[in-house]
Amino acid sequence: MARLSGIEAVERPPTLGRRAYLQIQQAIRDGLITHGELYSENELAESLGMSRTPVREALISLNREGIIVIESQRGFRLRELSEAERQEIFDLRALLEGFTASRLAHSATGEDVSRLRELIDAQEALTATGDQSEFLSLDERFHLLQTQILGLQRTHATMVGLRGAMWLIGYEALSLPRRLEAVVAEHRAIVDAIERGDAEGAAEAARAHLARTAGALKPVE
Structure with a gap:
């Protein structure tokens, strides 16, 4: 046949x-x-x-x-997240996204880097308008694209689940003055390290970004 x-x-x-x-x-x-x-x-x-x-x-x-x-x-x-749940979410994200950024630093192509930079450029364009909804959408795409590039299906699925919990605190995480601009700079630091093949630098930049995002949240009373 x-x-x-x-x-x-x-x-x-x-x-x-x-x-x-x-x-x-x-x-x-x-x-x-x-x-x-x-x-x-x-x-x-x-x-x-x-x-x-x-x-x-x-x-x-x-x-x-x-x-x-x-x-x-x-x-x-x-659902209301407890302080312990919030911390767990950021701890898990730091582990997964540090690992992912490190892997990308070893294998990312020029095209991969360009795709990540396009999302960051689009985020930067939104800092002038303050469109947090679209900014958060691009933020989600930026973080999830990294596991998609690597083909890490289980890591990607876990990160998707964690991003779901982030919907509950997304706006709050952007509440500090100039936080949008800071997120763009932090994303650029991750991709810069990936582009130069600095695995440890990429992992550290990813972890630092998440630590700063967690620090932008108000404590749960």
Whole structure:
């Protein structure tokens, strides 16, 4: 039997549940869904222009990931992270992202470095407008692209889970004056070390960036 080649796979559109998940994710990241409020599943479905079924599916996924808490017959709210949980998130990110930056310093191509720098340049352009939503979106892409370049599937999956928790504190982490500009400089330091093949310098720059981000957060009362 003849073998078929050169035929591109049909890209399947995301399911309604996945679309609801991504839209709720963005609403959390954009600060439209905030801490201390109870939200109605019915009203959310109406706002998204969807039936309750895909919205419920999305909320169950977010609940399973520890992003929201579903209160039976009442609605849902954002989960509050304890100080210990926040510290654990940053400790895990420091381990994973230090490791990833170090690996990239050994193997990154010029094209890989260019892709990372394009994201940083886009972030820098946003410092003038203060668009924190898009800035956070680019920040997520910058950090996750590094594991994608290396093909570290398990590391990438773990980092995706940690980024989910970061949605709960993303805006707060950018609250200090000039923090956007500082993040850009810290990202550049990571990529500069990667480009010159300095594995330890790249790992240290990644860890220092996360330490400064953690330091920008207010202690949990």
